[in-house]
Ligand SMILES: [Zn+2]
């Protein structure tokens with residue numbers, strides 16, 4: 001006996017999926033993404049297999065309970081037909097009463113997930129834990145897309161600075177630099193995680209040594225020495241904002257080749273510097289994405 005059971009999407013159109021390999025949960029919107037039934041990629045471990053392997057335990061339980069419910073209802077109604085009352089005129093008569101109710105249905109609801117994404121390569125809409133992952137349809141990793149989205153937000157912050165009072169504008173510009181660096185760091189770590197779990201892109205020259213050793217090429221080969229020196233100073237500026245409230249210390253002067261007379265003064269971050277930093281970081285991100293296997 002076979003039953004076809006429909007698994008309905010949640011209120012927002014997503015259907016839950018569970019990886020048969022790592023057992024982690026995610027959701028996709030069927031009808032978006034690649035046409036036809038394509039194999040499913042786990043966004044977390046990139047295990048790839050047919051869609052039928054990705055039902056969640058709750059969906060399977062629900063489907064089984066529907067089948068059992070149907071079967072037990074049919075059985076009960078057949079038995080009900082055999083019910084009869086005892087014959088009052090007979091010497092000895094036995095009545096049959098059928099009691100019982102069909103097996104209950106194991107209803108479930110899909111979980112809420114932190115990050116929703118639309119794949120820039122195939123337009124699939126999906127939801128995952130955390131932020132980074134592979135697209136369940138086309139398998140493209142979303143790290144570069146997330147970085148670009150973050151850079152767009154940072155750029156918007158900078159345009160807000162144009163219409164703000166000088167105090168707010170200063171804070172927005174500084175935050176924009178800090179956010180741009182943090183986004184690049186998150187992107188780089190995620191991309192290199194399986195090759196070097198300890199790599200940090202907040203320390204740019206350290207990260208450059210590591211990627212040169214791992215992949216045979218470093219950032220200066222892609223952006224040139226001038227931009228490379230520029231972006232390193234910007235990262236040192238960010239370091240000061242995060243650790244000394246922007247006050248120049250000896251470490252900063254040594255690392256940037258700055259003047260001793262600047263010791264104890266506050267650094268000034270300009271909007272143009274942040275805009276240029278984002279442009280340079282975008283080039284570096286594309287480069288990194290292309291060399292990490
Ligand atoms: Zn998985």
Ligand SMILES: [Zn+2]
Nearest residue numbers: 119122135138
């Ligand atoms: Zn995709």
